[in-house]
Amino acid sequence: MQQAVLWHLRQAAERYGGDLPLRVTAQLAEAAAAPIASPETTTTPRPPAPPRRPSPPPSHDEPELASEFATLDELRETTANCTRCKLHTGRKNLVFGEGNPNAELMFVGEAPGAREDEQGRPFVGPAGQLLDRIIENAIGMQRADVYIANVNKCRPPGNRNPEPDEVAACLPILKNQIALIRPKLIVAMGRVAAANLLSTTQSVTRLRGQTLRAHGVPVVVTWHPAYLLRNPAAKVETWEDVKRVNRMLGRPEVPGR
Numbered sequence: 001m002q003q004a005v006l007w008h009l010r011q012a013a014e015r016y017g018g019d020l021p022l023r024v025t026a027q028l029a030e031a032a033a034a035p036i037a038s039p040e041t042t043t044t045p046r047p048p049a050p051p052r053r054p055s056p057p058p059s060h061d062e063p064e065l066a067s068e069f070a071t072l073d074e075l076r077e078t079t080a081n082c083t084r085c086k087l088h089t090g091r092k093n094l095v096f097g098e099g100n101p102n103a104e105l106m107f108v109g110e111a112p113g114a115r116e117d118e119q120g121r122p123f124v125g126p127a128g129q130l131l132d133r134i135i136e137n138a139i140g141m142q143r144a145d146v147y148i149a150n151v152n153k154c155r156p157p158g159n160r161n162p163e164p165d166e167v168a169a170c171l172p173i174l175k176n177q178i179a180l181i182r183p184k185l186i187v188a189m190g191r192v193a194a195a196n197l198l199s200t201t202q203s204v205t206r207l208r209g210q211t212l213r214a215h216g217v218p219v220v221v222t223w224h225p226a227y228l229l230r231n232p233a234a235k236v237e238t239w240e241d242v243k244r245v246n247r248m249l250g251r252p253e254v255p256g257r
Helices: 002-015 022-033 072-079 086-090 114-119 126-139 164-181 191-198 225-230 232-248
Strands: 105-109 147-150 185-189 212-214 217-222
Touching: 072 164, 105 126, 105 164, 105 191, 126 225, 126 232, 147 164, 185 191, 185 232, 191 212, 191 217, 217 232, 225 232
Parallel strands: 105 147, 105 185, 185 217
Antiparallel strands: 212 217
């Protein structure tokens, strides 16, 4: 090994006319003088693999959204005749959303049902009536104080979950709504809303109680009111989620106390 290094040293010296750069000379000389290590000393044991860190909570915390529209009314007019996806062919009404355009609290569901499609308003069926009671009795607000919208604005056939291409076509409308309203907090109701706001595949059970953000806005994940109608026992969990919403908004956990 040393003989080979010295040969390279001589060759380099001839190339530089006997005047090697100092850094090159020092490196070559050090290599030539170094003892040859035995195979046992050249093999270093691999350090143990670091423990796997738990997956961080899902977040789609892009910088705060900026809308290309000046107002919600302008956005509504632009999307009123939307044909971005196949759902428009079977709808009776596009369900844009409704509520306070300056709301500090925004509720997001998945898509309209039959009654919403009939009336062109979000959450007006039995699930909507339950949501109204939650807003009034558990939060201490009126429906007109908050803003209510869905990920998709048109009803999927048979109330099935929206398909990926349908969500992709409609999500820009929701993002513009968030950008225009600038809520202090978003409540994502159900798996579809949570999955698309947070870009996650985690279940509602896993997401509940986590510190989450989407597009610069804190997000609380809870059960969809329709799920609560089918599973009344889960209302206890929703009550805990709502108390957390109140705390995050600086309101009493229980209205009137």
